[in-house]
Amino acid sequence: MKPYRGLAIIFGFYAVGELVSETSNLPIPGSVLGMLFLLLALLTGAIRLEWVEGEAELLVRNMSVMFIPPGVGIVTYIGLMKSQVVPITAALILSFLITLLITAKTVEFLRRGGE
Amino acid sequence: MNPYGLALTLTVFYLFSELHARKRAFYTNPVLLSIATITAIISLSGFPYDSYMESAVFLKFLLGPAVVSLAVPVYKGRGTIKAYAREIALGIAAGGTAAVLSAYYIARLLGGSEEVLLSMAPKSVTTAIAIGISEKIGGIPALTAVLVILTGLLGNAFAPELLNLFRVRDRIARGLATGVSSHGLGTARIILEDELAGAVSGLAMALNGVFTALILPYLIELLK
Numbered sequence: 001m002k003p004y005r006g007l008a009i010i011f012g013f014y015a016v017g018e019l020v021s022e023t024s025n026l027p028i029p030g031s032v033l034g035m036l037f038l039l040l041a042l043l044t045g046a047i048r049l050e051w052v053e054g055e056a057e058l059l060v061r062n063m064s065v066m067f068i069p070p071g072v073g074i075v076t077y078i079g080l081m082k083s084q085v086v087p088i089t090a091a092l093i094l095s096f097l098i099t100l101l102i103t104a105k106t107v108e109f110l111r112r113g114g115e
Numbered sequence: 116m117n118p119y120g121l122a123l124t125l126t127v128f129y130l131f132s133e134l135h136a137r138k139r140a141f142y143t144n145p146v147l148l149s150i151a152t153i154t155a156i157i158s159l160s161g162f163p164y165d166s167y168m169e170s171a172v173f174l175k176f177l178l179g180p181a182v183v184s185l186a187v188p189v190y191k192g193r194g195t196i197k198a199y200a201r202e203i204a205l206g207i208a209a210g211g212t213a214a215v216l217s218a219y220y221i222a223r224l225l226g227g228s229e230e231v232l233l234s235m236a237p238k239s240v241t242t243a244i245a246i247g248i249s250e251k252i253g254g255i256p257a258l259t260a261v262l263v264i265l266t267g268l269l270g271n272a273f274a275p276e277l278l279n280l281f282r283v284r285d286r287i288a289r290g291l292a293t294g295v296s297s298h299g300l301g302t303a304r305i306i307l308e309d310e311l312a313g314a315v316s317g318l319a320m321a322l323n324g325v326f327t328a329l330i331l332p333y334l335i336e337l338l339k
Binding site: 007010011014017027028031032034035036042043052053055059064067068070072074075077078084086087090092093094096099100101102108110 | 146149154168181188206210214217219224235244246247248257260262264270287291325329333
């Protein structure tokens with residue numbers, strides 16, 4: 001019965017996260033709230049790591065396949081993407097470069113200052 | 116509920132995963148190739164989009180519990196997080212904010228429509244969280260999913276080379292920059308070159324997802 005303990009905890013925290021997200025009208029996804037609640041439960045010792053570790057790692061390791069259906073949704077937006085290919089492509093590449101450099105330089109600056 | 120969409124998704128993903136295992140390169144990314152292939156099958160053959168989604172939505176649903184499960188790697192990495200708390204906190208605050216603002220403003224400057232801007236804003240965050248954010252703020256989750264994966268591929272293909280080009284040698288800086296800019300796909304590449312940078316990158320990815328989910332809806336309100 002072991003996998004069901006882990007799955008019950010994971011789906012239970014997801015349900016609580018969704019419930020809080022919906023009832024409080026927070027713009028934060030229920031899954032992210034559920035993750036924060038589970039992290040808190042692990043840190044306080046309310047939930048023990050070995051109760052969820054195997055099932056959580058199974059879900060995390062197999063996340064990629066879950067992106068395919070939402071990605072296939074793009075089929076209904078191909079016209080939109082074609083009509084805005086310039087802003088989309090430019091923002092994608094430039095924003096990636098900016099993010100990479102700003103993060104790297106911020107951390108490098110902190111590390112040099114700290115020594 | 117029908118079995119066709121699920122069967123198609125699992126078969127196509129399995130075949131491209133086999134290909135990726137044999138030829139490890141960013142252009143053999145099995146998720147992107149699967150999306151492209153299934154999109155082509157739906158557009159070119161008689162496979163109706165609605166019945167595909169009705170079936171495949173089962174996999175999408177699992178993203179919620181998968182995001183909740185990210186608490187486990189974060190919890191297990193708490194030693195590393197404590198050791199580099201200041202770098203991680205400030206690196207994510209700076210990089211995560213820069214990612215949202217730069218994507219939003221560059222797309223707006225070049226004439227992107229409102230829904231495209233909202234779909235672009237969470238694109239540096241790990242796919243599962245980005246889709247959730249996009250749904251919440253009124254973006255197009257499908258567009259966000261594809262943009263996130265493309266961003267990840269940029270990091271997977273070029274992040275270490277770009278960091279070398281800009282002479283970033285610090286391992287913590289390299290890991291954080293990769294995880295914040297290109298989430299899991301960037302992490303998958305840098306972990307092959309440096310285990311510490313890879314571990315930091317994976318944690319940065321999860322924590323940046325949380326940071327962005329918490330601030331982005333409010334940031335977008337200010338930008339509008």
